[in-house]
Amino acid sequence: MKQRYSIGALLRGSFSGHRSWQPAWTDAEPLGRYDVIVVGGGGHGLATAYYLAKNHNVTSVAVLEKGWIGGGNTGRNTTIVRSNYFYPESARLYDFSLKLYETLSRDLNFNIMLSQRGVVTLAHSRHDLEIMARAANAMQMNGIDVDILNRDEVMARVPLLDVSNGARFPVLGGICQARAGSARHDAVAWGYARAAASLGVHVIQNCEVLGFEYQDGRAVGVETTRGTLRAERIGIAAAGHSSVLAGLAGFDLPVTSYALQAMVSEPVKPILDTVVLSPATTAYVSQSDKGEMVMGAGLDLFPSYAQRGSFAGTQATVAGVMELFPSLGRLPLLRQWAGIVDVVSDSSPILGATPADGVFINCGWGTGGFKAIPAGGWMFAHVLATGRNHELAEPFQLNRFITGRLVDEAAASGIAH
Amino acid sequence: MMRLPCPWCGECDEIEFVYGGPSALLRPALEASDETWGRYLYFRANVKGPSLERWRHAYGCGQWFDIRRDSATHRVLAAFKFGEVVPQSDESAP
Numbered sequence: 001m002k003q004r005y006s007i008g009a010l011l012r013g014s015f016s017g018h019r020s021w022q023p024a025w026t027d028a029e030p031l032g033r034y035d036v037i038v039v040g041g042g043g044h045g046l047a048t049a050y051y052l053a054k055n056h057n058v059t060s061v062a063v064l065e066k067g068w069i070g071g072g073n074t075g076r077n078t079t080i081v082r083s084n085y086f087y088p089e090s091a092r093l094y095d096f097s098l099k100l101y102e103t104l105s106r107d108l109n110f111n112i113m114l115s116q117r118g119v120v121t122l123a124h125s126r127h128d129l130e131i132m133a134r135a136a137n138a139m140q141m142n143g144i145d146v147d148i149l150n151r152d153e154v155m156a157r158v159p160l161l162d163v164s165n166g167a168r169f170p171v172l173g174g175i176c177q178a179r180a181g182s183a184r185h186d187a188v189a190w191g192y193a194r195a196a197a198s199l200g201v202h203v204i205q206n207c208e209v210l211g212f213e214y215q216d217g218r219a220v221g222v223e224t225t226r227g228t229l230r231a232e233r234i235g236i237a238a239a240g241h242s243s244v245l246a247g248l249a250g251f252d253l254p255v256t257s258y259a260l261q262a263m264v265s266e267p268v269k270p271i272l273d274t275v276v277l278s279p280a281t282t283a284y285v286s287q288s289d290k291g292e293m294v295m296g297a298g299l300d301l302f303p304s305y306a307q308r309g310s311f312a313g314t315q316a317t318v319a320g321v322m323e324l325f326p327s328l329g330r331l332p333l334l335r336q337w338a339g340i341v342d343v344v345s346d347s348s349p350i351l352g353a354t355p356a357d358g359v360f361i362n363c364g365w366g367t368g369g370f371k372a373i374p375a376g377g378w379m380f381a382h383v384l385a386t387g388r389n390h391e392l393a394e395p396f397q398l399n400r401f402i403t404g405r406l407v408d409e410a411a412a413s414g415i416a417h
Numbered sequence: 418m419m420r421l422p423c424p425w426c427g428e429c430d431e432i433e434f435v436y437g438g439p440s441a442l443l444r445p446a447l448e449a450s451d452e453t454w455g456r457y458l459y460f461r462a463n464v465k466g467p468s469l470e471r472w473r474h475a476y477g478c479g480q481w482f483d484i485r486r487d488s489a490t491h492r493v494l495a496a497f498k499f500g501e502v503v504p505q506s507d508e509s510a511p
Contacts (some may be wrong), residue, residue, distance in 0.1 A: 162510035243463035254459035257488070302436035305465045305489045311418045312432045345459055 002198060005039030005109055024194040025109075028202035033230045034062045034323035036384050037222060039245060040237040041065025042074040043185075043370065044207060044362050046192035047377020048384065049238060050108075055378070056385035061201045062231070063193075064224060066208035067395060069190030070219055073239045075348070076307070076339035077094050078262050078286065078296040078368040080275055082119045084139050084146050089395040091142035093375055096392060100374030101183060110191030113184035114291065118147070119275040120157055120176045120323050122324075124169045128280065136175045148176045160272055160325055168323045169280055182275065182286055208248050212249045212359065217360035219249065235360045235384050237376070240305065240340025242363035251355040253363065254401045255342045259300045261309025263317065263336035265328065267291030281320025295321050299343070299367065309338035341366050346406035351379050351393040359396070360384055422483050422496040423474045436469040439485040465489050 003022050013020055036052055038045045041063045052058040063069075082100050083094035107114050123129045132148070139146040154174050155163050163171045193203050204226070211223040212234070221230035236245045238255045267290050277284040282298035297317035300310045314336055322329055343366040344350065350364040360378040360385065365372050375392070382390040389397070395407055419431040439461060445453045462468065467487045474480055483497040 006446050136443050226480050241465070243461075244465050252462065254461065257465075303463065303468075303470070303488045304491065306491055310431060312430075401459040402451050404451070404455070 010304055023225045024190060025178065025203055028062075028197070028204050029226070030062065030204050030207060030226050030229055031202065032228075033060075033061040035231065036233050036235065037229060037231040038063045038235045038237060038380075038384075039063075040072075040142070040224065040239070041069040041193075041203060041205065042072050042237065042239060043070065043188050043192065043373035044239075044365075044380065045235075046070075046189055046196060048176055048235060048362065049201040049203070049375050049377075050192045050199070050386055051378050051381035053196060053201055055381060057163045058381075058385050059200035061196075063196070063201065063203050063231060064207045064209060064222070064229070065203070065205050066225075068205050069203060070084075070186055072340065073339040073369055074185055074189045076262065076337055077185055078187050078284070078294050079185045079284065079288075079370060080119065080180070080284070080296075081114070081183055081371040082120070082177050083371070084121075084135075084144055084175070084177040084180065084408060085142070086135055086138050086249040087407050087409060088142050090409050091139065091144055093349075093379075093392050093396070094372060095142075095144060096304075096378070097372050098179060099211075100378065102179075103369075104183075104188070104374060105193070108195045110187060110194060112187045112191055114181065115183070116179050116181040117274050117286075118176050118178045119159075119180035119277060120174050121277045121279065122154065122161075122169075122174045123172050124278070124280045125172065129173050132173070132175050133193045139177075144177065145179050145398070146177050148411040149176055157274060158272070158276055160327060161276070162324060162326050169278065176274075182288075183288075185370060186216035188370075192373075194378070209248065211246060212235060213358070214250075217357055218357055222379050232309075233342070233384050233387075234357055234362065235362065237362040237380065239363065239369060240341050242342045242361065246354070246361065249354070249356045249359050253329030253350070253361075254344050255350075255364060255400075256303055256344075257305055257340050258302070258343050259304040259306065259309050259313075259338040260341045261287040261297045261300065261313050261336060261338040262315070263295050263297075263314060264288065264292035264334050264336075265295075265331040266334050268293070268331065276324065278320065278324055281323060283320035283324070283339065285321055285325065292334065293321075293331060299341070300338070304338075306342055307338050307340060309336060341369070342386035344401075345410065347410040348407040348409040349376065349396050351376065351396045352383050352389050352398065364396075419491050419493075421472060421484065421493060423477060423480070424496050424498045425478045425480055428476060429474070429499060431477040435473045437473055437481065440469040441469040454485040458483055469496055
């Protein structure tokens, strides 16, 4: 790392009027040839490049981003990290990710502002209570730190909630993962970019992939808006645009792209110190360090590549939040936006080889890609460097849609969408 | 808010409709291989741009119909009743 960040560096910087700081990472010019090209400069692509260099000593790596790094879903999510999943395969993968997040600030020498403030999932009916007890049981069996909360415990944890008897969505209890929480999304992208660049990785922006080049049936490079680049292996980590890139590479995917929207209110003083998720209203809420109330919606349930949410979705989310927290009713919304997410029918990722020789894919994270960035990058780097799947990625191969061995988290993991 | 043209009721707000998948997904014969069946069930063209879709006016007349819609702009380009001849297009093929 050219310049290590520390309290000492900050002090030295302050004595020199903060004129000594260098750019965190180099905006690289493309070379003609790399060992590995990663298409997509979001969290997963940048993490992949970092772990290729760090874990596998593969440093001839280019990350190609058509816009600016972290400008897609990495900058459009609600920054929640958690690992409370139902099936053992998923729990292992997502908990590995959360564990990497726990030490990531130190590993990258970049403060990702991880705040393990807990995620509380609300039960609004007797049936919710029963299904959540079953889910929490499965999660505990998977070794995940999930507790079942009764109504009083939820009230103590989230005093802002409307738990009155007249509430449209009465709160009967819930479950809580204490190690879950939030992290600064831009810092995750920049931390990985900086650490990868310092190990020799080329982070190349404004470089859109227009096609794939094949020789003797094997992919040997990509055509881009900044020239033709050659590589031994090519990895696609493009979330909502996975199908578009797969189409250019000559295969298709079991993916449908949807808009997932989120919004924030104007900032207020600290009033909510955890993440509250309400599957019944499809809304979830947390408070950012700036004080904005961050609200996440369910999917807009029709295919979309337009990075804007439907007004109907915004309205439904705000209505849900209003029922849970009537005291937020006077807060104006500041911003609303959407990211294009790659949804597969079992809501589990696809991580590994594709029908195109030499092309690998990391997609299908759908509505939950941010929490999986460290693990996704780790697994993808493993297969790109060695040609073999990491043990944790083995259940998440593309051929499961032919064999039928799905990891069906779609309804199981208590995600609101 | 997106507005969709129901061939029976005219243009209505998006919240009255339910998306029903790509149109013209052809169910393979019973003796289909796992490969063919898996591709029919799960693999989608997922086109960025104009593609043929099936929708239902669930909170209106209840009828199913097809539209051609641009997934990048949400612009609806045409609407078809069942039985009408839909211009051949490979965009919605799985």
